[in-house]
Amino acid sequence: QTVASKEYADFVEKNQFWLLPYCAFCILRDTHHTARFTDWGDYAVYDEAKVRMFLQQHAQERDKIAFTQFHLHRQLKNAADAAHSLGVAIMGDLPVGIYRDSVETWTHPELFDMEQQMGTMPSASDPVGQNWGFPTYRWGVAVEDWMGKRLRYMEQFFDAVGIEHILSFFSTWEIPLGAVT
DSSP, X not given: OOTTSHHXXXXXXXXXXXXXXXXHHHHHHHHHTOSOGGGSGGGSSOOHHHHHHHHHHTHHHHHHHHHHHHXXXXXXXXXXXXXXXXXXXXXXXXXXXXXXXXXXXXXXXXXXXXXEEEEEOOOSSOTTOEEOOOOEEOOSHHHHHHHHXXXXXXXXXXXXXXXXXXXXXXXXXXXXXXXOO
């Protein structure tokens, strides 16, 4: 069985820093019928010890999500390896913005300014600018470390990573929460 394999155990162990919070997020999202974690009562604020206990109580759902992630990981890795064996390079994509009601903002609220929205400034082609609705980053060592972990994870699949809207790192327009433009 897959779950009893060393490959599966190694995957869970190596990726538990994101996998276990993701499993809890999915279970809580489905239980509460919303990804808006501020509506999750006792789980509105992420607490690692509390989440570990929650996952023990929901082991069957946790294992189903982890099993699915394992197979998705393995399929992408196999596809990347097959492409590489044919001399094909693969480019991945890392989006700049993080959804407001995401596992990232739930587990790492210190990285995001939830009172601001990310967008672009007005221009000749877009006179009111754009409001993407993503929370802005609280730049510093923590964000850089977190972003580095994301990029290092992607290295196992991709030869290059494009950062979608990379100029947004340099010219993000902060829009107060609730404002449209």
